[in-house]
Structure formats: structure tokens, C-alpha cells
Amino acid sequence: MASLVQYSKVRGTVGRSQTRGPAPWPCPTPIQESLINFSDEDMNRQAVESFQALMQFMGDQSKPRGKNELDLLYRLLKLCQEKEDLRDEVYCQTIKQVTGHPRPKLCARGWRFLSLLTGCVPPSNTLMPYVTKFLQDWGPRQELAQSSQEHLQSTVKYGGRRRLPSPGEMQAFLKGQVVHLILIHLPGGVDYKTNIRTFTVAAEVLQELCRQMGITDPQEVQEFALFLIKGDGELVRPLWPQEYLNSVLGGPDVSLHSRRLSWETRLHFDNPTYISTHYGQVLQDYLQGKLGLSPQEDARLARLAALQQLSRNKEEPPSEQDLLAYLPRQQQWQMNVATVKSLMGRELRQLHGCRAQEAQISFIKAVSKLPLFGYTVYMVLRVSNPALPCPGLLGLNRQHLVLMDPSSQELCCSIALRDLQRLRLLSPLEAEGSPGLELNYGSADNPQTIWFELPQVGGLHAL
Template structure:
């Protein structure tokens, strides 16, 4: 009996989907004038860093037969019993993990029996999760993937191996010892469609460092659909959106920079990316890899749901949206950046104003209503016929009942006529210039309950802005007190609370707030204080250099 060809063996181990894909791949006609180069292998690297092959005590004939099997750096259709690298072999836990990862690689490439129904990133998680936790496994996984791409004569399997190498080069760089060998391997395979892209991704991984989480579903789906460019829709406060390319190595800071460049903003300072998932909107830290953050967030929410539902039901895939907004308003002055005023500042400040969070005079309310009307309808005054219907979009909710609809109509229309000739953009700027004078401009407002301080009402409005943390009476809108950031010594948050300590940790006063938005308050306070400390350090440095 003779062993069937690898192409036949591999068809048996594939899932029906993989078999279908294999037929499609095998029908792709490659260019005839393909430059054939001698393939580069990990043989040279293996002499110093691979474990020695098993010793054979059999006849010379058997040794000749086994020689192919001893090429540890060459493609194998058998699972590994031990890791490839010496540095992993002696570590029992890592050894086990390395061998399991190799089976997952074989399953992904269609070289090992696998069940059909699984999430798109199940196998990629199994392959890369260990390597992202334990440094020695990084080189092990890179070697395993290159091994399976060396002398692999099954077209489908080879293509799937290239997908894994593409994902891998976007996650982490190999060690300095392995790096030149990976580069030579890619150089020798430069005719392959993914090779130049893998080379670029490798350079970026060397520059930006290692990711923390395995590839996001979006990355895995992209490469499985033969797409090396991933475009992400980003939403803006003015209800517009645009698509931006996001790479595996893109950090939130780079993403913000790209967006502000495209929108022709004068600076990306104070802006942030936010991910909206289920009922939460969470800011992406500047230094985080974008896909790492989204991956971490979806995993966290999935686990929380799983526990809540008793782990019985299959959790559906979580969809998310990405927003780009102004987060820190420290240096925001209306008129300094017309694009930022038009797309962000106006549309972010308007809802807070209409919710009635600011203290303002009747005259200001009339003026602002006329400006909001102009932004909505420009010179078209026909909507004044139905003033009662549009009042909620023009006047703070707590002020609507202070006048009859007819009185509102008269007051607003008089000022609207006075402002004749103003463009929509002029009206936005005028609106911002009025609000800018208020101490609560650029605030994030939080409605909370407190019982720790009898001097304050039980229901409080907290505003976090460039001045610090203000406590506001929700009825009168009076600012009861403002705690500057320099006086805040400690804070913490949970699902149902936000705690803050003002002044000395021993003698300071504590405010315990009941809120479901503690995570937002915590993040905002951290960001403002971090910005303040950075500014102080810069000022000290510049003084020292003078």
C-alpha cells in the first residue's frame, strides 16, 4: 500500500466550506512568467535555535526514509509532539500551548480535521492568544507558520498559511535573531500577493510594538476575503460620516490625526475616538491600538452578558460604531477653528443647552433660539407658523413653559429678522460665542444622587470641564462649588457609583455619587488631570531651557 498524495489526504481533513474554497483556489490561474526564486527556509536558523530532531537507531535505509520527517523547518501533515524552539521545550506549560497552537494552525489551513460551525476568529484566537501573553511563544508561532509555508504543495493550505502570516506580521515582530530570516523568507517569496504587505506590516510592528489581543473579527474577515485594506466608518456630531483606512498597527492617536487632517481641522488636540457598543459610549485611549481596544471592549461586554444570562445562551456578535468628538475643551475658543466649530463644537454644545443644563438669561435664550432657527432653516421663516412644534429644538426644556408659544414666536422672530443676512455658519459661531462666556461652556454634565453632604440637594448636576468639577443645583442651575483639578486627590468608579475625594486624603471631604455613568466621569477626570500634568511639565521644561 502506498500513502496517497498530500493533496488527497488534505481533502479528507477539510470541512465542506474549506473543500469548496480549495477547489476555487486551485482554479486560479497564476501568471506564467512568474519569477521563480530559490525558496528561503528556516534551516539555517534551526541549527542554533530549534530543538534537535529525534535520534534514529535504525538502518541506513530507514534513516533515508525518515530524513524528510527530520526537517523540522519544513511543512508537516502531523501535529507537533514538542515545540520547535529550544527556549520553549523546557517549559511544560508553554510546550503544551505551542503544540495546541500548531493544531489550530493545521485546522485553519485545512490540514487537520475540524468541526464546521465555529466563530470566524476562534482558530486565530487559539493560534495567537498564547504568543501575546508569553514572549517566547511569539517566535514559536512565527516559526510554525513559516514551517507550514515551506514545501507546502497544497494550494489551498498554502493560501491559508499566507493569511496567518499576514495576521501575524500585524500583531507582533519576531525577535532580533529570527527577524532577518523572516525578512529573507518574504523577500524570496516576493512574487506572492501578500508578501510585500507582510513586509510592510512587519516594519510597522517593529516601529509600534506588539498588540495585546489576537486579531479582531474585522481583520480576520478582511484577509479571508482577500482584502488587505480595512475601511472603517466614523460618525461625527453633525450627523455626517466618512470612511477611513485602519491598519492592524493603527493607534487611536494616529487615527485621530488622520481624521483631523482629512477634515482640515487646525489640530487634533482635545479630540478623541469613542466606541459605541450596546448602551455604552467609551473613549479610546490615545496610546491603544484601535483594534485591540475594540476587541477588549467586545470581549468584556460579552463576558458580562454571559455571566448575567447564566452562560446558557449563545451571545450574538456585538456590533459597534465609532465616533470622533471633542472630549477635552481646555483650549477651545470659538472662532479659532471654523471647521471644528461647524462640525463639532456647535453640534456637541447644542443638546446640552437644550437639556437645560446651563444658567442663562431670558434675553440670551431668545437670541440663541433665533440663531438655532437660522442654522436649521437659514432664511426660510415659514416654520414660524408651527412654532409650538419646533420649540423643543430651539429653547431649553425647562424654559419652554415660561412663555406662551405666541410670545416665543414673536420674540424669536424679531431677533431672527434682526440677524438677517447671517449664514448658517455665522449663526453657529454666534451661538458658540454666547455660550463661551458661561462658566459651564464645554462641560460634560452628569445627573447624580448623593446623600453624603447635607449642604447639597440629594439630586445634583455635576459638570466636568476645564475649570474642574462643578456641583450644580439642578433646579436653579446655580454653581454651588467648583473643585479645581489641583484639589482633587482621589476618585474611583463602578457600575453604580462615582466617588471623589477633595483635598487631603485624611481630612479631605468625600462625595459619593450614585450614577450608572461612573466610568465616563472617571475617564474624563483622568484625561483632564493627565492633560493638566503634561502642560505643567512642558511649562517647567521650557522655563528650565531659558
């Protein structure tokens, strides 16, 4: 503590507080000058006011008329977010007030604020070792010191919670209600429940989710993402790994989903949850016609339909009408369903005895050979180059952007993302119109521009 006291009196050069001797810890009355030496008088004034607000929040002083504890909290946290030079001052003030406080209830409120502060903004690199040591020393005796240390580590790693907690969340935090249950919807109708805290970020939940699927390779974890979905399926946007979940989950009618975005890591089938979620995702993409299977490939269509039937623990051939549920919807009118049904019956006889999970694995392996597997795929309504197919399938992964003719399954355009100079989302001219995507690519000597009109572009933010 002595080194922290010294820091609060001396910052860079000899500070003016060195002339007045160390103040008692905690301070029973408001300070008249900042703990840290500021040459700017306005900064000194704000430091004095923040200390008074801290004492009022803790209960060492009465609150101003018309102000409640949340008003004081927001004032202090907002000050630290907006005035980086004052962060160390507020850290020192808080530590000063919780050290040796004679009233446990008021001291606990100071610790609660420190726990919030460490989750929102970090101290400077100069003060960081002192704050860390202080929290470590108090950890065995004070539970909130342990949580403050965890919050500080998360803030250093992820940048701190930029959007302050809502009043309801802040009130719950002050009461110690820092954990709540969320539901994550996975492909295939699987729901995953987990608890998150005030400062939980998307990356932490994804790591936990991947562990449940037997995924421990950090590179493979990065191939998954969380998405916000509004209403009955409208994509809001994918979440960045460093986003704090409580900052984005407060909207009405918003749900949280997860899916795999890239497929560069070798697939493995050693976990039942891994198998079911991957099967659910590739099945959905397949049935939506997003993987580049020609409607004339009767044998492949029949085998994939048979594997879907076996995945449901059914071995008998379906009716022609029920078979349609196993075929890509947008291409059904181009298929000879009767021929596919006959071939499917033969496949079911050959696959007799295949268990549901084995069928799911075989389906994933078969689909992984299709040309657009591993791409995030969008339907293209129009394209600026008249020589390219329209409508078409636009596929995106971390290396390439490709355009496929859905009828011939021919790749008509391929752009390496390393050659991409700019990607710009275009708003529709009319409210009910379709958005667009403009790409500038190529070299300085040969610049190229192309635009696509798409029904949806939300997932492009993940690139």
C-alpha cells in the same frame, strides 16, 4: 534568512538543534524537536504540536478528524497569546514553512496565518529585527508580507488584538475579505462612512475623522473620542484609542458615535464639516440645559434662538410654540417666552443677511462663553453634602470637577482632579435605581469624601 535560521537554532546559548544541522526550508515532515532551544520538555512538546497544527492548517498534513481550519487557527493563536515563550517558536515555524514552499496555494495559507499572527502578538525584541527584515525582503513579491509588516507595526504601537477575531471574521479574513464599511454618527445628524480592517484601532479612525474636519494638530485629535451606543441612546462606553474596532462592534443593536470630549485647543472655523459637527454638539448640550445659562437671561436666550433660526436658513420670526424648540428644555417653564420672542425678532432684524454657516459659527462662539462650556455635564439627583444644591449640574473636564446650581448658575463646588485620590462608581441598590459616584480627594492630613447620585455615569470612564 541565514540569521533567522541561526536564531532558531541558537537562543541565548548554544542550542541543541545546533547538533543536528539545519533542517530544509520548508520542512516536509513534522519536526521532532523545537526550532528554538527550550530547557523545559513541556515547552518542547507544545512546540512540536504547534508545528503539526500549522502543517495541518496549511494543508501539508491532513486535519485530525473533527477539526477544521478555524479550530487549528484558534489553537495556534491562543497558544501564542497564553504562552509568551512560544511566540518566537511559532514565528520561526511559520517563516520556515512559507520560505520556498513548492505549492503556492498552501504557501498562501501560511502567509495568511502569518498576517494574522503579526496582528495579534509580536515576536520578542530579539527576534523582531529578523522578522522585520524577512517581511521587508518579501514585500515586493508578496502582498501578504506587506500587510503582515503593517500589522506588526500596529501591534508594536497598540499592543496587538487581545480578543481574537470571531469565527465569522476569521473565515472572511482567510478568504481575503479584510475590509468592511462602518458608519459613525456625528453630532448634528452628520454620518461618516469609512472602511476598517481586521486590525484597525479607534485612534486610526479618529485621526481620519479629524482630517475630514481639517484637524491635523495631534493634541486636538486627542480631544475627540468614539462611543458605543446601544439601542436608542444608551451609552455603553467610550473607546480607548488603542482598542481594535472589530473586537467591540460585533454586539447586537450597537452603533458607533463620535464627539469632542475636551475643548482646550483653540477653536478654528476653516472647514464646513468642522463647523457643522461642532455646532451640532454644542446645540444639543445647550438645548439639554447643560451649559449653565440662566433662564432669566432673556437677551442671551433671544440671540441664541435667532442664530438657530438663521442656521436653518430662515429669517422670519417663529411662532411662540416653534420658539420653544430653540430654548433649553428643562428650563422653559422658568422663562418669559413672550419676552424672548419679542427680543428675538429684534435680533433677527439686526442679523439680516447672516448666512447659515456664519450663524452657526456665531452660535458656537456665544455658547463658548457659558460657564459649563467645555465640560462633560451630568444631572445630579442627590449629593451627600446637604449644603450643596440638589438637583445640580456636575461638570467634568481634564482639570476640574464642578457642581453648579442650575437655578442661580452659581458654582458651589470645585475639585481639582490632581487632588482626586480615588473615583469609584457605585451600583444602585435596586435594579431600577440610579447609580452613584464616590470621590475621595484632598490631602493625607485632610481627606474628603463626597458622593453623587446620577441618572447615568457611562461617560465617566473617559477620564
